[in-house]
């Protein structure tokens with residue numbers, strides 16, 4: 159990976175590749191508590207250690223965790239602050255650059271995540287004596303606003319049981335999270351004008367400390383919730399019209415705790431499963447953002463919805479993974495998740511560089527970088543917004559190439575009225591980012607891939623599709639995930655018919671019939687539309703080639719070959735369906751709403767059979783994960 163670095167306005171170095179990351183993921187190992195220092199044997203090596211292969215210049219760091227119950231494991235993150243590195247250092251290296259972005263019209267978020275007692279509150283909130291990142295940011299923002307005449311306001315909230323409550327103005331009523339054309343509105347959340355740091359301290363510490371005694375008692379029962387602070391910077395023009403310049407969010411997430419491992423002596427709080435669910439939701443959002451997935455599940459919880467305009471789109475976020483200095487199984491869980499999200503971002507960076515390079519090769523472009531984007535967009539326009547190989551085959555590797563006909567709406571910078579102040583700032587940010595990232599993309603990868611920063615808005619289509627269950631670290635579906643609760647009714651009748659057709663197909667296989675008995679199949683066949691597709695190519699392949707070869711193998715091999723053949727048939731049937739079904743039939747399929755159906759039809763006008771393999775489904779805005787999910791579900795229907 160490119161190790162070239164650029165210096166920010168504050169003398170902090172950031173890798174060029176970091177500019178592509180939505181969420182930078184760093185670790186922080188908490189300092190030892192007095193009690194821990196006493197019980198720690200100074201001669202033994204710590205359970206957690208950080209390796210920086212290239213010193214401070216490392217692109218990433220490796221965190222080695224010694225698990226007494228199993229072998230040591232290592233995890234990679236963007237960076238990790240060790241015990242001796244304290245909050246002011248994290249502030250100047252990580253948060254200060256975000257603060258300066260607020261004044262440029264961007265939103266940003268700093269989120270602390272970790273096991274219980276790992277130092278999240280210490281990092282974000284700190285105390286009057288040892289201010290945390292939020293207070294340090296406030297000092298910086300206030301001093302800058304003093305010079306520019308800008309106004310600072312803050313809001314504090316608490317998310318408890320997926321309900322948002324105002325902390326500065328206590329009331330029974332919960333805060334409502336509304337989305338208005340991509341703008342997140344928090345109805346009922348008070349904003350308080352802050353002019354000095356002492357005013358801020360009084361509001362911030364007093365309000366939160368009501369719920370958080372500074373001296374914690376082990377196994378204490380306190381209300382456990384996520385706590386957030388929003389710092390808004392407003393500018394005031396000559397007509398005294400106030401508009402938001404940017405906002406900076408600080409979130410102190412509730413601690414992760416594995417309930418399965420909790421001792422029976424420790425009273426289990428009823429909110430823990432819900433807390434863990436909401437932590438998974440944050441994880442899923444961060445991973446989707448870093449993996450550059452088209453769909454980001456912001457709608458899974460109130461908290462992720464609240465943060466939508468401050469971690470998605472043109473915003474940037476910092477995730478601080480707080481780690482316990484003494485052995486903690488929950489910290490291993492947390493760091494393995496963080497490492498996965500970090501790697502998702504890296505794979506995306508490498509992937510887009512590779513894709514762009516191969517596109518460049520395919521297009522045979524040899525023009526200098528500056529003119530490449532132009533020539534590319536010209537060819538795209540000529541070809542109706544799609545990229546084509548010279549052979550006429552559509553490329554599937556064009557994550558941004560679909561911008562001319564996005565299935566998911568793309569927020570374009572529109573400068574409308576002064577009422578839309580937040581939109582104004584977002585729009586401005588996006589313009590700036592487009593240029594910045596486009597320039598950066600060209601210098602890092604020397605590519606021709608067009609870059610379109612997007613703020614994905616969830617449409618009704620996405621809501622329908624967004625019912626995929628949240629998964630835990632092992633990819634298991636979480637119990638009672640919102641997706642379970644709202645799981646859509648059984649797959650549409652059309653797919654059931656496909657499944658039935660496939661069941662019918664599967665019958666003759668063990669008999670070793672080389673050509674399908676179409677009469678039998680037709681008799682069992684319930685789907686009139688599919689009668690034409692009773693002898694799919696794949697079936698013949700299975701009979702003649704695979705079945706024959708499998709016959710000679712062990713029962714295991716035979717079974718494998720047949721399963722593989724069935725899988726191929728299922729895929730072929732599904733693709734055939736997408737290539738031929740009417741709009742209404744398409745809309746019956748989970749994941750396909752009005753927009754995707756229109757898009758498919760439009761696609762079919764260009765080419766009679768646009769879907770030749772599952773990869774082609776990416777062109778209707780589905781990610782690999784979503785495609786796999788659909789196929790798994792269809793296959794599951796065979797046995798329902």
Ligand SMILES: Nc1ncnc2c1ncn2[C@@H]1O[C@H](COP(=O)(O)OP(=O)(O)OP(=O)(O)O)[C@@H](O)[C@H]1O
Pocket residue numbers: 187188189190191272273274275276277278279280281374412413414480
């Ligand atoms: N860097 C540090 N150096 C020394 N002590 C620390 C440090 N960070 C945290 N602590 C102490 O560790 C204890 C736990 O920290 P903190 O309350 O911030 O954890 P937490 O992750 O917010 O816990 P919870 O999940 O319960 O909210 C506190 O007593 C705090 O003062």
